[in-house]
Amino acid sequence: MSTRRQFFERMMRGAAGVGAWSLLGGAHAVGRAWPPSAALDDEDFWRLVRSQFPVAKVRAYLNTGGLGPAPYPVLHAVQRTTLDLQARAEHGHHFIVEARAPVAAFLG
Numbered sequence: 445m446s447t448r449r450q451f452f453e454r455m456m457r458g459a460a461g462v463g464a465w466s467l468l469g470g471a472h473a474v475g476r477a478w479p480p481s482a483a484l485d486d487e488d489f490w491r492l493v494r495s496q497f498p499v500a501k502v503r504a505y506l507n508t509g510g511l512g513p514a515p516y517p518v519l520h521a522v523q524r525t526t527l528d529l530q531a532r533a534e535h536g537h538h539f540i541v542e543a544r545a546p547v548a549a550f551l552g
Contacts, residue, residue, distance in 0.1 A: 449489065 496515040499505045529536045
């Protein structure tokens, strides 16, 4: 059985791995780099997790069972890819083919 922290770390690594097939060009400008140091205490860890998302600071986002805000690396990858596809007038279907193997490996 995994802890919530372990689950979240795996999910963030998985998101980075899925994006690595050519979409993620590096870390985002907001917050600290992922993955975090193992030396972080719980408060610092969750502060780091919070910094990865563009949710307003005055909100506590608790709807984790459905769709929610994407982390900055994902938003930046989508923006870069969309602009690149628009510039080349392409549809991007080849990304699905390229993503199948890494996603299948991650999900088992």
